[in-house]
Amino acid sequence: MKKIINNIKDNYKLVIAVLVIGVLLGLLFSGSSDKTVTPSNGIEGHEGHNHESEDPTTWTCSMHPQIKQDKPGKCPICAMDLIPLTTTQSSGDDVDPNEIVMSESAAKLADIQTMMVQFGVPEKSVRLQGKIHADERNVSELTARFGGRIEKLFVNFTGQTVRKGEKLATIYSPNLVTAQRELLEAISFKSSRPSLYQASRGKLKLWDLTDEQIEEIEKKGEPMLYFDMLSPISGTVTMRHVAIGDYVKEGTKLFKVVDLSKLWVMLDAYESDLPWVKINDKVEFTVQAIPGKNYEAKVTYIDPFINGSTRVAKVRAEVSNKNQQLKPEMFVNGIVTSKTAETSNKILIPKSAILWTGKRAVVYVKVPNRETPSFLYREVILGPEAGSFFVVSEGLQEHEEIAINGVFKIDAASQLIGLPSMMNPGGGAAPTGHNHGDVATDHSQHKMKSFDVDSKFKKQLTSFYNDYLSLTKAFVTSDPVQVKSAADALLPKLKTINMDLLKGDAHMAWMADLKVLESKLITIVGEKNIDKQRTAFAPFNQALYKSVKSFGLDKVTTYYQFCPMANGDKGAYWFSNSEEIQNPYFGEMMLGCGEVKETIK
Structure with missing residues (x-):
């Protein structure tokens, strides 16, 4: 013991130094702990930091904004892919309060694409039908x-x-x-x-x-x-x-x-076609009696009146007939490739950039000089349709940048945070559901998701489509008894389509379409009034279109046709195996009313 005491005496300086260092370290850690538990000193400890709240993402449905989830998936109502709701309003003195900002990740997931607005010469190929007449x-x-x-x-x-x-x-x-x-x-x-x-x-x-x-x-x-x-x-x-x-x-x-050496080709032009037809335009046409033969003529006259019954104006072209091959009363399918009567440059934007309502046409303009994609709601006035484009009469200037893909997702995000949107131009709280009543049906605005399915299923769907053509022909006759019989025969055909051949999302998509197809066929069978049968036929065709686009047909080319006057002037679609218009919504009253909107091969 004495020896230990003597050693301490000899090294007392070292012991004192160790004790001093220990006291200083204790004070240092004690001060750090005090700062953690005392909020008044303005320093926040590590325990107060929440890693989970750094970048929260809410996933919602663009069609049903009331659906909100904390992870990606499918909408339980319509089975569409959920999109991330990471948009916020811009803040600052130099920004518009209605500006909607999307994060880079949200814009990428929504597949937002933009283009610069430019002037161009509107062109369009107008399909017209008619007959040959004597001069x-x-x-x-x-x-x-x-x-x-x-x-x-x-x-x-x-x-x-x-x-x-x-x-x-x-x-x-x-x-x-x-x-x-x-x-x-x-x-x-x-x-x-x-x-x-x-x-x-x-x-x-x-x-x-x-x-x-x-x-x-x-x-x-x-x-x-x-x-x-x-x-x-x-x-x-x-x-x-x-x-x-x-x-x-x-x-x-x-x-x-x-004298039949020179004939008239009399074509029917709807009101929407008239801006694209002018004197001296070239007309290319064919007749069924001479397959493989193309004829050319020039427009020499446009009727100054619209027929009150058929809602068309006659467009006349003159063709030489020295060999007497063409006969009066032959049916003609013609194409007029034309620019607008006003040949000056016009602002053109793709159809995919436009959101339609019953009263408004809406685009989203990208705000320049922003670090992240920012857009503003803009209403525009449209001119005539130009193929896959529309002429903009008012609302846009050259060199402005607009969204041309993912527009509906931008609008849904804007609606959710109370900014001006397609269905709520004044802004305000987001609605609890999506109002379909004010949105015109336009299949060009919604890209149908296609599935790679078993070839057996595709053949079964093709067989159903072939039998469906009999129902369309029955509607053309305007005989409700024939329509009922054709629909009754078509119902069991739905049951022959084996849904077990589909998996996952494809199975869910078919289930949704099947529900509509079956219910509308039952309605048609149960009705004795041809008008009520045709009312049910319109949504039936929309559901069939979704199925055809989603799953495809086997070695079949079909023509998806549209009549703007059908379904109480709301417009309605149907399928045909021929480009020739045979309108099932009016029959002989207006057999040729309509046009081919899409060719599906």
Whole structure:
């Protein structure tokens, strides 16, 4: 013990140094702990930091904004992919309070794409249907200028070709004989009473006698008992109203001759097509009777009136027909590739950039000079449709940048945080649901998700589609009994489609479409009124369109067609295996009303 004490005495300086260092370290850690538990000193400890709140993300549905989840997935209502709700309003003195900002990750997930607004020359290919007609300027109707009896006929059947000046018939007329005798008597007074002579000669000319025939009468000094009716033009006899021995009165129709060497192509143009059709535009057309043959003509006339029943204006083009291949009343499918009547440059934007409501057209303009993507709600006034573009009449300036993809997701995010949006232009609290009533149905605004499915399922869906065509044909007849029968036969076909062949999202998508298809077919079968059947047919076709786009058809090309006047002027779609329009919503009333909106191969 004594030895230990002596060692401490010898090294007391080292011991003191160790004790001092220990006290200082204790004070240092004690001070750090005090700062953690004392908020008044303004220093926050490590325990007060929350890692989980650094970047919280809420996932929502663009169609049903009331759905909110803390992780990605599917909407429980419509099965659409949820999108991240990480948008916030901009803040600062130099920003618009209605500006919506999206984080880089949210913009990438929403697949936001933009483009600069530019001027361009609007062009569009307009599909028009119509018929071939005879040129009205080349039609001659022969009538009897005087009463008489048909002695001979040189035209024995309708369709016979004649040349100008060729004999059509010979007529005996007592009145004509009397008029000739008056002329012969007036010749003797030619020098003393020239007016009498000229009056007798003029009477014969009014009865269609030529100067040569009158001079021949004067030379012979005897009246002609029989008078030949001559064709005034070269062409085809399309009507023969008399036979040998018929007695005709003055004004009676005898023959109709039409020159078919030049024909009119009369096309039906809807009001939306008229801005794209102008005089001298080139028309390319085909006829079913001559497959593989393309004809060209030029627009020579546009009807100044819209037909009150068909809601179309006639567009006329002229075509040469020297080989007589084209016949009047042939159906024509024509395409007019044209620029607008106003050839100046216009602002053009893609259809995908536009959100439609019943009252407004909306785009989202990107705010320049922002670190993250920022957009502003903008209402625009649209001009005519130009293929996959629209002309903007008001609301946009050149070199502004707009969103052209993911626009609906921007609008949904704007709606959720109470900024101006498509359905709520004044801004305010987000609604609890999506109002479909004010949104016009436009399949071009929603990209259908396609699935890679079993070929057996695709063949079964194709078989159902082929049987569906019978239902469309039944609607064309406007017979509710036939429609009911066709729909009744189509119902069991739905059960032959094996949904077990689908998995995951594809299975859920088919279940949603199947519910609509089955319910609307049941409605059609249960209705006796054709109008109510057609009302159910419209949503049926929309559900079928979703299925066709999602799963595809097997070795089939179908034409998705649209009539803007159907479904109470709301517009309605249907499928056809031909480009020719056979409108199931109006039948014979307006059989040709409509256009091909999409060709699905």
